[in-house]
Amino acid sequence: MGPLARALLAALLGILLTPAPGALGTNPGLVARITDKGLEYAAREGLVTLQKKLRETKLPDFFGDFRIKHVGRGHYEFHSLDIPSCELSCSALKPLVGRGLSLTISDSSVQVQGRWKVRMSFLKLDGHFNMHVKGITISVTLLLGSEDSGRPTVTTSSCSSHIHDLDVDISGDLRWLLKLFHDQIESKFRKMLETKICSMIDKSVTSDLQPYLQTLPVIAEIDSFAGVDYSLTEAPQATANMLDIMFKGEIFHLNHRSAVPFLAPAINVPEDHDRMLYFAVSNYVFNTASRVYYEAGYLNFSITDDMIPPDSIIRLTTKSFRAFLPLIGKLYPNMNLELQGALLRAPLLTFSPGNVSLAPQLGIDAFVLLPNSLKQFVFRLGVTTNITATLAFNTSKITGLLTPGRVQVELKESKLGFFNVEMMEALLNYYIRETLYPKVNDKLAEGFPLPLPRRIQLHDLLLQIHKDFLFLGANVQYMRV
Numbered sequence: 001m002g003p004l005a006r007a008l009l010a011a012l013l014g015i016l017l018t019p020a021p022g023a024l025g026t027n028p029g030l031v032a033r034i035t036d037k038g039l040e041y042a043a044r045e046g047l048v049t050l051q052k053k054l055r056e057t058k059l060p061d062f063f064g065d066f067r068i069k070h071v072g073r074g075h076y077e078f079h080s081l082d083i084p085s086c087e088l089s090c091s092a093l094k095p096l097v098g099r100g101l102s103l104t105i106s107d108s109s110v111q112v113q114g115r116w117k118v119r120m121s122f123l124k125l126d127g128h129f130n131m132h133v134k135g136i137t138i139s140v141t142l143l144l145g146s147e148d149s150g151r152p153t154v155t156t157s158s159c160s161s162h163i164h165d166l167d168v169d170i171s172g173d174l175r176w177l178l179k180l181f182h183d184q185i186e187s188k189f190r191k192m193l194e195t196k197i198c199s200m201i202d203k204s205v206t207s208d209l210q211p212y213l214q215t216l217p218v219i220a221e222i223d224s225f226a227g228v229d230y231s232l233t234e235a236p237q238a239t240a241n242m243l244d245i246m247f248k249g250e251i252f253h254l255n256h257r258s259a260v261p262f263l264a265p266a267i268n269v270p271e272d273h274d275r276m277l278y279f280a281v282s283n284y285v286f287n288t289a290s291r292v293y294y295e296a297g298y299l300n301f302s303i304t305d306d307m308i309p310p311d312s313i314i315r316l317t318t319k320s321f322r323a324f325l326p327l328i329g330k331l332y333p334n335m336n337l338e339l340q341g342a343l344l345r346a347p348l349l350t351f352s353p354g355n356v357s358l359a360p361q362l363g364i365d366a367f368v369l370l371p372n373s374l375k376q377f378v379f380r381l382g383v384t385t386n387i388t389a390t391l392a393f394n395t396s397k398i399t400g401l402l403t404p405g406r407v408q409v410e411l412k413e414s415k416l417g418f419f420n421v422e423m424m425e426a427l428l429n430y431y432i433r434e435t436l437y438p439k440v441n442d443k444l445a446e447g448f449p450l451p452l453p454r455r456i457q458l459h460d461l462l463l464q465i466h467k468d469f470l471f472l473g474a475n476v477q478y479m480r481v
Helices: 004-016 036-055 175-214 283-295 421-446
Strands: 030-035 062-068 072-087 090-096 100-120 123-146 152-170 219-221 226-229 242-247 250-253 277-282 301-304 336-343 350-352 355-358 361-369 375-384 387-393 397-404 408-414 456-466 469-478
Touching: 030 036, 036 072, 036 090, 036 100, 036 469, 062 175, 072 175, 100 152, 123 175, 152 175, 226 283, 250 283, 277 283, 301 421, 336 375, 350 456, 375 421, 387 456, 387 469, 397 421, 408 421
Parallel strands: none
Antiparallel strands: 030 242, 030 277, 062 072, 072 100, 090 100, 100 123, 123 152, 219 226, 226 250, 277 469, 301 336, 336 361, 350 355, 355 387, 361 375, 375 408, 387 397, 456 469
């Protein structure tokens, strides 16, 4: 039964459970919650896989010695065993509070067929047999943990299996052999099967499931320079009817990671159970992303006259800018300008019930492009705006869209005296709305991935915005190969 544990455990846990550990004692940036409905679905999917694997399993030969009164001793052997059919009728995957998961399979049966041999001093016989193994019950306790490397651990703490009854049909009219089986062989055969089931489960947890979970990446790349750290802050936590998996959820620069100067807020996950799977994604995740892109200069920009639409009445030239700064045309006649903008700090997203917003602050420096290719600083502006963010949730990612508010401009410094702030606001509102926001929204449309194992599709999607976190719910479908 080599594939037994792999089919059973990898199918049940691998469908929904993708933990990977991190630092103890910190609030997670993201919590994944598997509800009782999710565990029930995992158990059902596991039975489908297990039945397929059982039909492919080759059982070991079974042999031993016997003694018949007044006849003497002999040797029996059951070989070439296989399983042409099986029926796994009932399963349950339940959380064990503070420990892990309990898997129970009951009311199940397996058909076994093969060849038999009997050898005595005066007799050699052989033939075929069919065996109906009925009332199979399997109980397994799985402990879920984590290791320092940021990957999950799973071990079997206990396993028991029980076979209620065996019906055997042996070829030929050999009632004495059938009686021999029930009197001397059946109990040993039953014990062998029960022991084999648990030993294979325990072995496969160590050699199949644990290495399989170790292949799950702790880091998910977003693009060429940013990734998400999906290590756990602690081992998965089981409660009475759900399993919580606490991910770090930090977005970081792939080439030069640095410590985040703020902490994730505590998340009070709603007690919803209508969906199989829920994600609570705190503003920490989005704000670490904002920090990464800010430090990478992704939102810095430079505007020159060749970037202004040809039909615009305002050009980035000293002649055109006389309307903003009267002296500029006299001191720098017939020259072009360049505006250089940058965020003053990483903008932080604010989550409140039903709303996501941010208020970025930018600084814009203006330079005259001199004939000798040098740049002459002429003024500095402070720019603020309020932005509404719309977040969306598809089958594997969270995406976003920014809706801009009106830009407000403040003159911070002028080397040339009076400056017409109102006209500059109009210019910047146009540029930011038509050029900068589309660039940011294109990046947000790429989204960042949720921590999902392979071949998982989400449907019946739910999205709610709570204080400090985004709450996502979904049902799960496992896409079989």
